Structure formats: structure tokens, C-alpha cells
Amino acid sequence: MPRWANRLVKAGIIAAVLATVGGTGWLAGHGAASPERPTDDLPVADLSPKPITVTKGEIVSRLTVDAVVRADPSTPVRSTKQGAVAAVYRKNGQKVTKGQTILTVKLPSADEGDGGDPGQDGTAKKPAKKPKAKIVSVTAPVSGTLTGLNAAVGQDINPSEPVAQIDRGRFQAVATIAGKEVYRLYNKPEEVKLAIDHGPSPFRCKLLAYGAGASDKGGKGSSGGGGGPQDGGGDSGDGGDQGGGGGDNVEVTCRIPSSERVFAGIRGKMAITTDSVHDAVVVPLSAVLGENDKGRVTVIGDDGKREIRKVTLGINDGKQVEVTDGLSEGDKILDRAPDDPSFDAPGKPDDGGGDGDSPPDDGGMDGGDGGGGGDAPVMVPSG
Known part of the structure; x- marks a missing residue:
């Protein structure tokens, strides 16, 4: 290639580079490199309340809570009479059935006889005949495995102290219900199911008891004593110390079927179906001020x-x-849900429901603009 042609090519390349750099600078100077910021405001979510139409539907109220497996308490074996052990027929570790004799007790005689007083002629009366000792049996109150038997022949026993224990080999699941969920118990729960962690598939668990805060006769959230054992087995010692939570929490206890293999201390989930309705008037819980028995809504x-x-x-x-x-x-x-002026923030004008001198709240029950009272019911939704 001639020398003049080579110089011409180089000059063309340099001119192209300069044109590119100059064009980019011009575009940047005239705002083409960065588009203009939009003058319109970004869309803002509309959080104002919306009208909805009341419909009919079905509700299944179900609580799912953590549960733990416990062994049933052992059933004590007691004598009904005070006396001395006459004979022992069973030993620890043996299986016994309800009503089977474990040991016998010899009752103390009312009169052992001492030869009698002298008669009028000075001769002694014949010794009184000793009454025959009375023997009573101590039987198993329930069926199970005998434990804790340490009675020996001749040992004195009394009804206040058990002579043995019977392990029934039965288990129960216990779940603790938080106080705010107690209203969800309603009437006696319809169904209880249990799912054991890493265990068998979920199975039905027969309700034994549910504690303070729920009435066994259908009351909603009545305080006081819990329901007693509900197991229909009829054997004593079936319920043990179940139920009766008291305080802020209550306990729900159910019987684990003997066909299911479980161990004391393992954990799982308890699903408690408390009630259900069909073809009922239903509304979102967030639309109601209040959650149980009585409430208020804003009707249009x-x-x-x-x-x-x-x-x-x-x-x-x-x-x-x-x-x-x-x-x-x-x-x-x-x-x-409508606001309740009784729970408005301090300093906010109200309709007479609150006291202007009341101390500031930390917002936990605030019904004002900053406390979320307009976005949710005053009462914390359960479940």
C-alpha cells in the first residue's frame, strides 16, 4: 500500500474516534444520557376501609398447638383396714388384673381373752375362747404392672399409706392453650387429633379434660375450675391430675390409644376442632370490633x-x-373494625370515652392513627 494511503487510513480512524467522543459529550450535556425524572408521583396504596358484602359460608374452628406425651400416673394400692400383713401373693413386675388379690391383712382381735374373773365359789372361770382372726384381702384397683410392693408378713399397714403402685402403661398428650385462645374452646371440643414428631401418622386422641377457662356445659370462656376427667373407661385413677390449668394458660389432655407406640417426653402437635357451623352469616374478623359474644361493625x-x-x-x-x-x-x-374512642391515643380529641389526664400508653392497645386501631380490631385476633 502506498505511504500516502496508509496515512489516509490512520487519519480516518482518528476522525471516527473523535466524532464518537464528541457525540457522547453532546448527548450528556443535553440530558440524553440520563432520562428526565418523572414529574408524576409514584402510586400510593389505598389503605382506606372498603365496603364489602356480607355473605354466608362455613367456619371450622380448629386450634393447632404444641403437645407433649406424658405417662399416666401410677395408681396406688391401699388397704381398706388397718392390720398386719398375713400373706403376700404377688411381686413387683407381675401383671395383675383388676380385683386380683395382692396381699391379705390380719385385723386386730377385739378381745384376746385372759382367763376370766373368779366366780362366787372362788374358782376361776374357764378362759374365754379367742375369736377367730379376721382376714381381708387387698386387691388391685386397676389392671397393669405391679410396682413399689415392699410389704412383708407381719408388717403393720394402714389405709393412709399405699402398699404398692400399679403402672397401667397408658399415655396421654397434654397441650397448653394460651389465655387469648381460651374463647376458641367454646363447648366441649368435638375432635382431637394428635401428630407425633417422627412418629405414627396422625390419629384421634380421646378427650380427657380441658382446664380452667372453659365450661364443660357449653359456656364460652367462663372462669373457674376445669372440667374433670371425661374418659368413659370407668376405672379409678384414669384422669390423675389432668386438666385445671388456671392462670393465663389452660391444659387440654387426651388419651393416646394403646395401639399407638409412643414414649413419655416426645413432642407433637394437637389439632383441636372446637366447633363448626354451616350456612352461617360470616364476616372477616378484621371488620369486627371484638371477637367473642358481642361486637360492633360499621354498616353502610x-x-x-x-x-x-x-x-x-x-x-x-x-x-x-x-x-x-x-x-x-x-x-x-x-x-x-370501627375505632373505640376509649382507646384513642392521649391528646387525640375523643367523644368523652377517655380521660385526658391518663398516662401515655405504649401503643399496645392504641386505637389511633399510629397504633393500628384502624387497621385491625382492638382485640388481638386469635389463631
Whole structure:
């Protein structure tokens, strides 16, 4: 290639590079390299309450809680009479059946006889005949394995102290229900199922008892003593110390079938179906101020006016709640619970429900703009 042609090619390359650099600078200077910022504001989510239509549906109220397996307490074996051990027929580790004799007890004689007093003629009476010793049996109150038997012949025993224990080889599952969930127990639970961690597939678990806070006669959340043992087996010692949680928590106890292989101390989940309704008027729980028995909703009339209305509540599943009175299918309500001025933030004007001198709240029950009272019911939703 001639020398002049080589120089011409180099000059063309340099000119192309300069043109590219200059063009980029011009575009940057005129804003083409960075697009203009949009003048319109970004869309903002609309969090205002929305009208919804009341419908009918079904609710299955089910609590799923942690559970632990416990062995049934041993059943004590006691004598009904005080006396001395006459004979022992069983030993520790043996299987016994209900009513089987474990040992016998010799009762003390009422009069051993001492020869009698002298008669009028000075001769002694014949010695009184010793009464025959009375022997009573101590039997097994339930069937199971005999343990703790340490009675020996001639040993004195009394009814206040057990002479042995019987291990029935039975297990129960115990679940603790938090206080805020107690209302969900409603009537006596309909069904209890148990799933053991790394164990058998879920199985039915017969209800034995549920503790303080739930009435055995259908009351909703009545305080006081818990229901007693509910097992229909009829044997003594069946319930042991079940139920009766008291305080902030209550216990639900169920009988694990003997066909299931479990061990004391293992954990699992207990699913408690407390109640169910079909073809009932239901609304979102977030639309109701209150969760149990009584509540309030915001009803929208045909003319668009809003009205706070009292309603009677049934069961809920943590998301929806049954309305037994106060609403009908087709009514329109707001999907957010009405505020209660009694729980407004300090300093916010109210309608007389609160005391302006009350100390500041930490927001836990705040119903104002910052406390979430407009976004959720005042009461914490269960489940």
C-alpha cells in the first residue's frame, strides 16, 4: 500500500474516534444520557376501609398447638383396714388384673381373752375362747404392672399409706392453650387429633379434660375450675391430675390409644376442632370490633350513610367470624373494625370515652392513627 494511503487510513480512524467522543459529550450535556425524572408521583396504596358484602359460608374452628406425651400416673394400692400383713401373693413386675388379690391383712382381735374373773365359789372361770382372726384381702384397683410392693408378713399397714403402685402403661398428650385462645374452646371440643414428631401418622386422641377457662356445659370462656376427667373407661385413677390449668394458660389432655407406640417426653402437635357451623352469616374478623359474644361493625346503608351496629358473634377460625344476630346476608359493611374512642391515643380529641389526664400508653392497645386501631380490631385476633 502506498505511504500516502496508509496515512489516509490512520487519519480516518482518528476522525471516527473523535466524532464518537464528541457525540457522547453532546448527548450528556443535553440530558440524553440520563432520562428526565418523572414529574408524576409514584402510586400510593389505598389503605382506606372498603365496603364489602356480607355473605354466608362455613367456619371450622380448629386450634393447632404444641403437645407433649406424658405417662399416666401410677395408681396406688391401699388397704381398706388397718392390720398386719398375713400373706403376700404377688411381686413387683407381675401383671395383675383388676380385683386380683395382692396381699391379705390380719385385723386386730377385739378381745384376746385372759382367763376370766373368779366366780362366787372362788374358782376361776374357764378362759374365754379367742375369736377367730379376721382376714381381708387387698386387691388391685386397676389392671397393669405391679410396682413399689415392699410389704412383708407381719408388717403393720394402714389405709393412709399405699402398699404398692400399679403402672397401667397408658399415655396421654397434654397441650397448653394460651389465655387469648381460651374463647376458641367454646363447648366441649368435638375432635382431637394428635401428630407425633417422627412418629405414627396422625390419629384421634380421646378427650380427657380441658382446664380452667372453659365450661364443660357449653359456656364460652367462663372462669373457674376445669372440667374433670371425661374418659368413659370407668376405672379409678384414669384422669390423675389432668386438666385445671388456671392462670393465663389452660391444659387440654387426651388419651393416646394403646395401639399407638409412643414414649413419655416426645413432642407433637394437637389439632383441636372446637366447633363448626354451616350456612352461617360470616364476616372477616378484621371488620369486627371484638371477637367473642358481642361486637360492633360499621354498616353502610342504602343511602351511603355509615352506622356503628352491635352484633352477636359466634365462633371464629382466626380469619372469619360467625354473626348470629345483627347482620343479614347482602348487608354492606366496612372491611375494617370501627375505632373505640376509649382507646384513642392521649391528646387525640375523643367523644368523652377517655380521660385526658391518663398516662401515655405504649401503643399496645392504641386505637389511633399510629397504633393500628384502624387497621385491625382492638382485640388481638386469635389463631
